[in-house]
């Protein structure tokens with residue numbers, strides 16, 4: 001068997017096109033989706049992410065505002081500021097850019113965003129709604145994994161799903177979302193005794209451990225759907241096993257997932273590539289949350 005590739009770029013484009021139409025309809029009814037990003041200080045590592053966030057909003061007609069606050073702002077003032085945005089009717093969604101300066105509790109700050117405007121869908125109130133099965137806005141990567149599974153057309157109801165990784169942004173919300181779709185999820189983690197037992201009986205596998213290529217074809221049930229969430233940077237080698245060098249003579253790095261793609265694709269029925277699988281769909285899930293938030297406004 002050679003698995004069919006689940007093309008994340010193509011799915012992301014399809015969803016983007018749907019969102020463009022939804023944004024137009026919202027604007028016709030007088031609702032203007034507006035993502036307001038709050039940044040504290042100017043961490044250079046987040047600049048590229050912020051630029052691409054602004055561009056992807058623009059592409060589908062969403063208003064985007066970035067506000068940079070001084071890095072010496074106190075946590076209390078930052079929370080007060082966010083409460084002001086919660087009250088502002090022209091702001092329909094809020095995102096707090098990470099990282100925040102040392103001494104500021106990110107969870108407390110993120111949780112000061114009202115759940116109706118929580119663009120990332122992962123503050124404490126949004127997570128609570130997820131547990132209760134009525135989340136309108138959910139964590140983007142978890143929703144991306146679910147959209148990729150749905151795109152195969154395979155019925156989710158009643159399926160055994162094994163998720164590797166129990167983080168609050170991926171593993172746990174994926175399990176909750178799939179539970180609501182009537183699957184039977186199992187979550188594996190570093191203390192799981194016999195991981196192969198769980199992976200080999202899974203009709204659907206979602207792998208989010210952050211360990212390059214650690215899940216091989218020998219751990220996958222023939223015909224399974226494999227969603228590889230991992231993003232890992234590893235040194236690059238050529239076919240003869242020699243390091244591939246860049247112009248400066250340093251070894252090049254490449255991005256790989258948690259799944260050993262070559263062995264897995266021989267066993268699975270569907271598999272996501274890395275890059276080009278979960279990543280691009282995660283980006284559009286943020287946009288979808290912004291559109292959903294505008295509907296709630």
Ligand code: NAD
Pocket residue numbers: 141164165166167168169170171188189190191192195208209210211214229230231232278279282
């Ligand atoms: P995390 O480090 O918070 O959690 C990793 C989880 O995997 C933990 O629960 C840990 O128990 C489990 N784990 C680690 N090694 C394991 C092993 N050998 N066996 C079983 N379980 C193991 O990571 P995270 O934030 O959930 O992210 C996971 C991966 O997904 C990372 O590679 C991250 O870069 C990637 N990621 C991708 C996207 C995307 O948009 N594609 C978004 C978020 C995270």
